Amino acid sequence: MCCLTQSVKITSDIDSVRSEIRDNSIRVIDVRREGDYKQDHIPNAVNLPLATLLSDDSPENVLKLVNSMGIDDETPVVVYDDTFGALASRVAWTLEWIGHSNVTLLETTYSNWKSLGLENDSKTPEISNKDHSMNLQSGILATSDYLESAKTRDDVILIDNRERLNYLEQHIPGAISLPYRTLASNDKILRSKEDMARLLNNRGITGDSEIITYCGSVGTLSGLAYYALKSAGLPNAKLYVRSFKEWKNLQKPTVKQEDANYWDLSAE
Amino acid sequence: MTQSSTDIATPKINWARVEEADNFAETVKLYRQGKYDEASFRRFRLQHGAYGTRMTSDYAMVRVKLPAGEIYPKQFEKLSQLSEQYSIGSAHFSTRENIQLHWVILEDVSEIFRSLAEVGLTSREACGNSVRNVMCSPLSGVCCDEKFDSTPYALATAKFFLRNPMAQSLPRKFKFNFTCCEKHGMVRMVDVGLVPEIQQINGSEQKGFKIFLGGGLGNRSFVGHQLEDFTPEEDLLYTSIAVMRIFDRLGDRKNLARNRMRYLVNDMGWEKFQNLVFKERAIVRATQSVITRLKVDTTPNKIKRPLKISDETGSSAPDGYARWLKTNTIKQKQSDYRSVFITLEAGDVTSNQLNALATLIREFSSEGIARSGFVQNVALRYVHEDDLISLYSKLLQSGLAKSGALTMTTPVGCSGTTSCNLALTNSHRLAKEIQRKFLELHLDEDDDLTDSSIKISGCPNSCGQHGIATIGFFGGGGRLGKDMYANYQMSLGGRYDGETTLGQTCVRVPAKRVIPVILKIIELFKENKKPDDTLKSWIHRIVNDSEDSAIKSINDIKKILEPLIVPPTKDDDPDFYLDYGSDTSYHTKTGKGECAA
Secondary structure, three states: OHHHHHOOOOEEOHHHHHHHHHOOOOEEEEOOOHHHHHHOEOOOOEEOOHHHHHHOOOHHHHHHHHHHOOOOOOOOEEEEOOOOOHHHHHHHHHHHHHOOOOEEEEOOOHHHHHHOOOOOEOOOOOOOOOOOOOOOOHHHEEOHHHHHHHOOOOOEEEEEOOOHHHHHHOEOOOOEEOOHHHHOOOOOOOOOHHHHHHHHHHOOOOOOOEEEEEOOOOOOHHHHHHHHHHHOOOOOEEEEOOHHHHHHHOOOOOEOOOOOOHHHHOOO | OHHHHHOOOOOOOOOOOOHHHHHHHHHHHHHHOOOOOHHHHHHHHHHOOEEEEOOEEEEEEEEEEOHHHEEOHHHHHHHHHHHHHHOOOEEEEOOOOEEEEEEEEHHHHHHHHHHHHHOOOOOOOOOOOOEOOOEEOOOOOOOOOOOOOOHHHHHHHHHHHOOOHHHOOOOOOEOEEEOOOOOOOOOOOOOEEEEEEEEEEOOEEEEEEEEEEOOEOOOOOEOOEEOOOOEEOHHHHHHHHHHHHHHHHHOOOOOHHHOOHHHHHHHHOHHHHHHHHHHHHHHHHHHOOOOOOOOOOOOOOOOOOOOOOOOOOOOOOOOOHHHHHHHHEEEOOOOOEEEEEEOOEOOEEEHHHHHHHHHHHHHHEOOOOEEEOOOOOEEEEEEEHHHHHHHHHHHHHOOOOOOOOOOOOOOEEOOHHHOOOOOOOOHHHHHHHHHHHHHHOOHHHOOOOOOOOEEEEOOOOOOOOHHHOOEEEEEEEEEEOOEEEEEEEEEEOOEOOOOOEOOEEEEEEEHHHHHHHHHHHHHHHHHHOOOOOOHHHHHHHHHOOOOOOOOOOHHHHHHHHHHHHOOOOOOOOHHHHOOOOOOOOOOOOOOOOOOOO
C-alpha cells in the first residue's frame, strides 16, 4: 500500500500523452471554457469546463458527467487547462474523489502545448456513454468541520495557497503560506519531484503529517497544491474544497499580519 | 527561454555561489531547532542579504545586489518569477542599486538564492557589516560630462571585495559609489565616493579618480572629504584596502550608534585621517603581492541596435509622449542615442512589469542591459532616437510610461511601515501620494522644479536619504493631547552634486499636511524667484543666508508655514490622525533594528 502511493503518477508527460492519443488509449479532458475549446484543443479531447462541474459537484452529478465523457473505472484520464494546472487539478481531484484512481495532469498548459507546435484541432469527438462505479474517497476531502477539529492536532499542517498579500491580510489561524506560483517550474505546472521535496522539506512539510490545502474559493489553486504534495511523495493530503470563501461566510476565526502596511509596497 | 540566446548582452560576471543556498537552508533549520543562537544567526542571515521584517521573525527581505546597477533581461525575468513565487508579486528598487523582495518566508530564502544563481545574481553581503553593493552612476558610459566610463572599475571593486575575508566583519557596513561626473553626484555622502578623472602625466593621459572619504547619511550625516587631487587608477585598490584596514582597526565596535566610518573620520579630524590613509596605502602598496589587483575589464560593450520586426516609422506619437520625452530621457554623448528612465512609484515594480522590462531591453536597448539608478528607478540606455515613440507606446501598455522620472515629482520613499522594523511612518505611501498629486498638477513639466528633489525616510536613519534632498522629510510621531499622528521633520536645501550639503531643519509637518506644505513652498518660490532661478537655487540661497527678497531665511519660511501645520482636534478631522495606508489610529511602534548586527 505504502509503496504504491509512493510511486503514484501525478503528471503525464507530453510525449506519452501524444502516443496514447494516437492509440486512443486515454481520455483527455479539456477544462477550459467551451468557446476556447471549440476554437481548438488537443485532438480527441472532451470538454468539461470547470464552471459546468462547479454548478453541481455532487457525487451523483459528477458521476453523470464522467459517464457522459465515456470514462469507466479503467479509463486512464489526463486533464489539462490553460491556467497553470489549477483548474485541471480541481477536475482531476473531483474524479479521484468519486473513485476514479487513474487520473493525471498534463505536465504543461495548453498554451505551451501549442507554442511547441504540437497537434490540435477543433473537432468534437463522438463519445459513447460508459458506466463508472461510485466509490467515494471521502479521505481526500476536508470540510470546514473537519478542518476545525483537525487544526488542533499537532500532526496536521494547513497550507494557504493564495498570494502572499492575501494571506498576510487574512488567513485561517495556524495556516502556513505557500503561494500557488511557488509550485510550478519554468514550463511545467509542477516542479520536479526533487525540487518540490526540497522546498517542502525546508518548510517542515513532511510525510509525518496530514496536510490540508485551501485557497480563495473553489479549491483550484489548492487543488494544484494537493497534487504538488503527492508529487513530492506526501500522499496524506486533503483538499478543503470550499476553501476560504466558505470559512469566512461561516464567520469562523481568521488572523491577520498586524502593524505593517504591506499593501502599500505592492506596485499594483 | 528561446529569446535569451539572442540577447545582445549576457552577464559577464557570475556573482553567485549556489552552495550558499544549501548552507543557508541548513542553517535556518538549525536555528529553528534552537541549535544556532539568535545573534549568530542574525549575523549569518544579514551576511547573506536577508534582512528582518516588521514585527515578525517569520519573514525576511532579500536584497539582491546589482553591482554597478547592471541588470540583464534574463535577470529581470528571473526576478519577476521570484517576486510571484516567494514575495508579494512586486519587487522594489532601492536607492543603492539593489532590487528587494519583501515578505519572503525565511525558509524560502534559500530557494531564492538557488534561483538567483541560475542568472548569476547574489544577495551575499547586501546587508551586514560588509562591503555593500558597489554603485555606479546609471549614466556612466553615456554621460556628456564624464572623463571616462567608471563602470568597469565599479564592477572590479565589487568583484574584489565580495566574499573577501577582509570585508566580512567590519565595524559596520561600508559603501562605495562610483559616478560619471560631479553633477550627477552621490559621491560625497558615502564611505568612498569616486569620480573619474584624467590627468596629463609626462605627456600621456593617465586615468584615475577623485576620491571622497568619510561621508554618509544616517542618524547623523556627514559630507565626505577629498583625499587628494588625483588618485591614479593603479592606486585605486591600494587606497580602498588602506581605508578599509584603518576602519577595521580603529572603527568603533562598541558604540553601535556611531560605528560608521564617518564618525571615525569626524572624531579623529580629517587631516589626521587623511595622513593615516597615505601611510597605510604606502604599506599596502609595499606589501601586496602582484596578484592582488583589480581585474578591470575595459572591453567596450557591444552596441547593436535591435532589429525591428515591423517598421513603425511614421506612426504618430501617442498622447503624453512630448511630456514623457522631456521628463524621462537624457541625450547621451553618443549621437542619436538617449537614456530612458522609467518612472516607478517609490521603486515598486510588479512581476509583469519586470517581465515587460526584459522584453523592452531586448527590443530597444542597443547595449542589451538596463541600469538601476540612484533614485529607486531603472534606465534603458542606448535607445535610438527613432525608436523612442515606439518604446513609449510599449511602456504605455505595461503601465510604465508615467512621466516625471527625472524631476522632483518622483520622490524617494524608503519602505517605511510597509516592511521595516524601525519605521515610524508610512514614508513609502507618502512618496506615492506626492507623486500622484504632483503628476496630476503637471509639476513635472515645470522647468523650475526639475533639478529639485523630494526624499522621505520613515525614521531618522536616512534610508530615504532625506538629508540631501531639496525638500527632505523623516518620520516620527506627533501628539495633540493623548492623540498621536504621523509627523515629519522637514529639511530644506540638501544637495548631492558637486556642492553636496545637508539640508537644514525647518518645521515638523504632519503627514496629512506634507502635500499642501510643499505646494506652499513652491508658491512662495514662484512669488519671489529671480528670472533664472530654479526652486533648488532659490532654496540654496536661503539656507546660505544670501537671499535678498522678502524671504531671507528658513525662519521666514517657517513663519509662513506654521498656520498650515497646526493639528486639528480629532473630532474636527479624524483622518488627520490616520497615517497614509492605515485605517486605525496612529501609534508609533517599532521593533529591533538590524544595523548593529
